[in-house]
Structure formats: structure tokens, C-alpha cells
Amino acid sequence: MTAGAPSHELFWFASRALGVVAFAMLGVTVSVGLSIAGRLTHRPGIAPKLRRFHETAALVTLGLIAGHAGLLLGDRYLHPGLTGITIPFAMHYRPQFTGLGIIAGWLAAILGLSFYVRRRIGPKLWRFLHRFTVAVYLLAIVHVLGAGTDAHSPWMLATVTGLTMPVVFAFTHRMLSGFERRTPSRA
């Protein structure tokens, strides 16, 4: 920001702030989801609590993503329009990275809300679809680092790293335990 009154960029600042919080919430949601699936904790009674938190956090994340995109409509510099915030690669500002962010947002909405129609689509298909939530997180990282104006600042790098570490840990744990379950023990 080289010049211009801060009041002119209220929507821009608010959108960026919501984007950072949405990314943080997404990281927490995905980490918790992976730890449930990978059975990271065996404490009795913790699984239902974690599941409830996972569901609530996912809904909050979706709201934050909607707010992050919706607030851009008020920004006079970007002026993306409804097309720019809903159709991937249509926005003129860093189109590849904002496009990946839009794809991540849509995927998060579809994969997250599919939980409420899992009986209709079948739990097997839902579980298969829900695995792709990790892709949402990967796309979000690319979006944050590519389109985020704070992407290279130390605090943002620390946030991305701090959120990614538990996701990678839980994902690796989940993969290893899944692999062990598929491979019968020879002992």
C-alpha cells in the first residue's frame, strides 16, 4: 500500500483478515478431521467431542471463506464482481492463484456440506469424497502463498508452517495406520 486513505481499503483489509482466519480454521479443521480418521487419540469419550468440534469448525470455516470472497465485492481497487469471486481464473488480480483459491472454496463447500447428504449418497461414497479435503488445504496453501499480499512476511510464513505441521503429521499418521490395517500382520 503506497498511498490512499485506510477507509478506502476497509473491504480489502477485512477480506484479507478473514482470509487469514479462514486459512487458520481450515488448518485446524483438517488436522482434527485427520486425527479422528487416524485414531490419534484413544481416550474414551474424546471421539464424539472431536467430531462435534470438527463439524462446527468446518461450518465456521465455510462462513469465513464466504466472507473472505464476499468482502472483495466492496473493494473499489480490485472490483472483481460476482464473476470474479465465483468463477476460477476470471479475476484479473493474480488469476492463477486466486483461481486456485476459488476452486478450493468450492471444493470445501461441496466436500464439507456433503456430510449432510451422506445418507442419500451413501457413506462409502461420502467417505471417499471426504478424503479430498486434504486437497482443499493444499490448494489453500498455494492460494495464500501466491495471492496473499502478506505471504512473504515472517508472521504469515510462521502461521502457514505452524498450521501445516499438524496437518502433515496427522495425514502421515493416517496413511501409515491405514497401510498397516490393509497389510495383515505376519506375526
Next chain:
Amino acid sequence: MTDRTRPTATSKRQSRRRSLYRHVLSLAVAAIVAAWLPFSVMYVSAVHRPPAPVATLSGPSHGATRLVTTASGATKVVSASANGSRGARAPATAPLTAPVSTHAS
């Protein structure tokens, strides 16, 4: 799967060890990614960073010039107006009328 229904000390120990391996391996992968992520971002931004101006010289013979440190570490003198950088000042007859908003910060 008779081991599951009647866990012996050996199978318990084995499963605990397997769980420990899983945790250690997962942590190691997470640590590698945690180190790689900021490193790669900093490296890419350092590679794409434009050379920083070190000092500005001005004189009657060569006008406005700048000392620029190149990526290789060498320092060279360049004309500020020739490369169209931010270092070149706008002419006094063309005042800035509208605030510039670049969303650069």
C-alpha cells in the same frame, strides 16, 4: 486375529512399538515439510527480488544515477531514469493528482 481378543505382553509391546514408529515417522515428515515450506518461499522470493538501491549520486555530468547491488553481489552504477524504476522522479510539471493504490503491501 486372536491377538486382539487375548493380548499378550509381546503383542502389546509390539503394537506400542509400532505406534511409536508411526508417531516418530509422522513427526519427521511434518518437520521436513515445516522446514521446507518457509525455506522454499524465502528462496523463491530472494531469487525474484529486484536489486536494492544502495545510494543515489547526482552530478552535473551524469544526472541522477544509482549504485545498484546485483544478485551476484557486484555493485554497479545505473541511470535512475533509464530503467524506469521507482527511483526516477516524476517531472515537476506533472503533479500527482490522484492517490495511488497498488495493494502492494
